[in-house]
Amino acid sequence: MSAELELPDWASLSGTPDTAMPLFACALLIARDEYPALDVARCDAVLQAHARHLQIEVDAIGPTPLKMQAINRYLFEEAGYAGNHDAYYDPRNSYLNEVIERRLGNPITLAVVQMDVARRLGVALEGISFPGHFLVSLPVGDGMLVMDPFNGGRPLGIEELRSRASPHVDGGPPDDDTLAGLLRPATPRMMLMRMLRNLHGTYAEAEDWARAVRCADRLLSLSRDAPDALRDRGLGYLALGHVTGAREDLRNYVMRYPDAADVDAVREQLVQIGRARDRAH
Structure with missing residues (x-):
């Protein structure tokens, strides 16, 4: 076996x-x-x-x-x-x-x-x-x-x-x-998602963004409807300097979850990304 x-x-x-x-x-x-x-x-x-x-x-x-x-x-x-x-x-x-x-x-x-x-x-x-x-x-x-x-x-x-x-x-x-x-x-899916959220929290606290992003990405593999994982992957991408991925995830978060408690803060992150892009050009 x-x-x-x-x-x-x-x-x-x-x-x-x-x-x-x-x-x-x-x-x-x-x-x-x-x-x-x-x-x-x-x-x-x-x-x-x-x-x-x-x-x-x-x-x-x-x-x-x-x-x-x-x-x-x-x-x-x-x-x-x-x-x-x-x-x-x-x-x-x-x-x-x-x-x-x-x-x-x-x-x-x-x-x-x-x-x-x-x-x-x-x-x-x-x-x-x-x-x-x-x-x-x-x-x-x-x-x-x-x-x-x-x-x-x-x-x-x-x-x-x-x-x-x-x-x-x-x-x-x-x-x-x-x-x-x-x-x-x-359910088994709920258990696996809790395991990944535990890991994400540990890695985000340590600012180990590559591993934190990996955990958020795996959460989305288990469930496409995981608002926290979509947001966290976007914020992790941003911390890693992957601006395109960050903008895509955070835009999707704002569009799909307009009533989320932190949606205004995420919108502000998108504004900041846009300003940084404009300065770069």
Whole structure:
């Protein structure tokens, strides 16, 4: 299986339905941008080895939550996967090959590892694009078991979830309906876009504009309707001195998203580009 894993082509992804989007392979595709010599087969083989190590134990367990408990115990205690609390914004935390190699990651890449190993063992986890830290959930009866992959896969109760969401929700702790909305499953496309936005933020903060532009461009490969990515690619082009590309992206942003909160600031950027061009001539 490891030797046969193939990564998709970026150009094909905007038309790929969410249900057909291979999360693990696409996460490696993101990593290959930074690591062109990425050993895809090795990454796949490591997770397959994790699943193989767990197979007999998990198969012998009946209740799915207890299967998940065994998976978490192995991944986060024996195999040593952990959240990188000391260097949270290290870009290596967002590249799946580095996470597999170093056993350190951020919430969403650790979730990808957890979800993929569980998938290989017949346990269906879902990602949750929760505000703050990304989470995962396991459907249980009419409810769900919510876990925090950044903190050892620890289960989270409803009051802790409410408390975690409060700083990100207007009006204080979310009511039941609001919380239920925050706990909706994230599609693979949503997860990959969140990974790329994390990377973009890290690179933009460091003024590494070439990599920031690359992330914005990949976001647009995943979804043509990503206003922030169109704007960010244009601003990144501008920072790199690629004025033609910047003008095209920013003009498209203004035309396609006239009600965006920052559209006036983007229009001003276009005015400045025009003035600079006039001075050059």
